[in-house]
Amino acid sequence: MFFKQILSTTVFFSLTWTSTSLAQLTPESQFPFRVSTHKHNCQSKSNSSVSNLHLLFAQTGTPKVPSGILEPTRPGLPPSPSTPLETPTPIELLTPPSETPLNSPTELDVKVKVREVEVLGSTVFSSEELEAVVAPFIGKEATFEDLLAIRTAITKLYLDNGYTTSGAFLPPQDLTDGIVTIQVVEGAIERIEINGLSHLRSSYVRDRLNLAAKTPINLRTLEEALQLLQINPLLDSVQAELSAGTAPGLSVLTLNLKEAKAFSGSISLENRESPSIGSLGGNFKLNHNNLLGFGDRAYAEYEITEGLDKYNVGYQFPVNAHDGTVNVRYEKYDSEIVEEPFSDLDIESDSYTLSLGFRQPIIRTTTSEFALSLSLDLRQSRTFLFEDEPFSFSVGPEDGKSRITALRFSQEWINRYPKRVLAARSQFSFGLDAFDATINDLGVDGRFTSWLGQFQWVEALSPDIILVARVGKQI
Known part of the structure; x- marks a missing residue:
């Protein structure tokens, strides 16, 4: 693992059969790029209106499992077409009185x-x-x-x-x-009333609804905004009612919300690492999807094997109502060769990565998403022989030390079906001569251009069995 070349061409394909539910499939389930799904049998519910002047649009009990490729917090599978979101009863227009x-x-x-x-x-x-x-x-x-x-x-x-109004x-x-x-x-929303929130700020919900609540009110656009709230991992249930306001053409939108559980953690035993550092190890994760109340997320992960100590912490927060997010991540990686016969050489490596990025969905519906992201990564690594003697295992690094400054531009696409999730990711990486990056004419050079393409197919064969196929290529 210490001889990895920066520029390489790699093609990989894997087919995975696992006996688990889509709800249990997490972004970290050994995916080369992260896609999460939830059970396909979620139901949509709506309540009957007391009068034909009310629009009731509700769903409860929707599983909230992420669906993003890079970030682990994205909406999961949409409701099945066999049980689609019911079309609300059209609102009967109250025409202004006139004496003609x-x-x-x-x-x-x-x-x-x-x-x-x-x-x-x-x-x-x-x-x-x-x-x-x-x-x-x-x-x-x-x-x-x-x-x-x-x-x-x-x-x-x-x-x-x-x-309709x-x-x-x-x-x-x-x-x-x-x-x-x-x-x-032309119908307008007089005010938005939000009930049921405890930790999540009402402005988070209001800002997203205001995008669809422009004058005149378009019921289809408003329904889509409510559906996006329904699959938002921060909310467990959404009930919305559109009723008459204080004047003709004015309406009041009332939302009764229930927040989802924001904190989660997991402990797992895995054997996915290279045998050279010990394949069997433990993984510990903590995640909070709403740390300060405005949809910000903090997470921490620790992985340990016989020859590995890996720390990964991050924080991301929304910067606009279109779910654009800024994220900061720090990763520390200490490893040691424990496999014979190289274990006697006490080969060690330590590295860290500091990343700052921005991700913006361009197209986002309940069934699909297309997003662009840009990040700047600073990475430094050192290798040692006999525990504490700096040593370079390739041409370029001085005393086993190398630094890389990389600008990465990614495109992500996800399409969700009742029993299937398709995802694709393309990433262009550019090594920059900045922040004291390692520059060499021969060997390891911090100036590079590479491309990584990945595709993944997740199919639910039954409520408890899923099929995962993935393929990728790096140039």
Whole structure:
């Protein structure tokens, strides 16, 4: 392990059969890149509304197992298509009251030749889209019912595009010139009420909902934002209700939330290390997904074998409502050759890595995610012979000491199905002549360019048996 060359071409493929559940599959389950899933039989629940003015959107008991490639805290498998998230009952629009002259019984039979339809208050649709809706009424003799049909056609345009709390009405007007005015009231969220949080700050939830709660309210966009909250590992259950506000067109979004358990730990016995440092060892992990209350995560890991002591600690925190995160990681690695016949040489190595990175999802839905990340890694390693004599096992390092400064650009893609998770990762690494990096014309050189590609397939054959296949190539 001490003779690893920086530039290499590696192709690896493995097929794993394991008797465990998707919920037990963790990012650290010997994946070359990390993908986590949870059980595929999670259910979606919704409650009946008391009146047709309420939207209830709820799910409880959703397993919260991460799904990211690099970070261990990402959402797990989405609900099965056999039990999809139920479409909420459409909200019946409350149109603003109006006292128009056309409402008087004496004018119901009056006909007006429609020369033009003027739509006021619409910010979503272009003039061309609105003209296409009212075109059948232009140039015709219109009765009171026809005018109502114009209003209904515009309201339908909003409803068909997901703007369920928006609509149109006829304001008081003079129709002698043949110009019909239609007023649109675009639905808005008056306020968001958040209940049930204890440690997680309400601003964390509010900021993510505000992305979907822009005026006018689009019910489809709002549903998707709620679904993303449902699979958020910080929340155990989400219930949302959209009800009428204090004025026509205004709504109140009420959320009843239950936080998920933030702290977790594990102890495992593994034999995944090289026999040269002792294949059998113990692994201890601690993780807190919400340390300070704003979705920040801290983790620590310790691994030990006969010839290995490895420490890994990290901290990451969100920097925007789109789940962009900054992460800091420190890793310390001390090892010793314990395998015969080299154990008598007392070959030892110690290294540390300090990493600072930023990860930003570009596309994120309940079933797929595409993210970009950029990180800067500082790595120093030293090798010794006879315990404390610095020794270089390759050309380049002086007295067994080498330093690498690497800039890494990664692209990650995950697609989740009811019983399957597909994930791919591409990473470009560039060795920089910075921070006292080891520079040599021969041998180990801190200036390099490499690419790593990885793909993984996880298939649930039964609730307790999964199949894992992975392949990778490094250049």
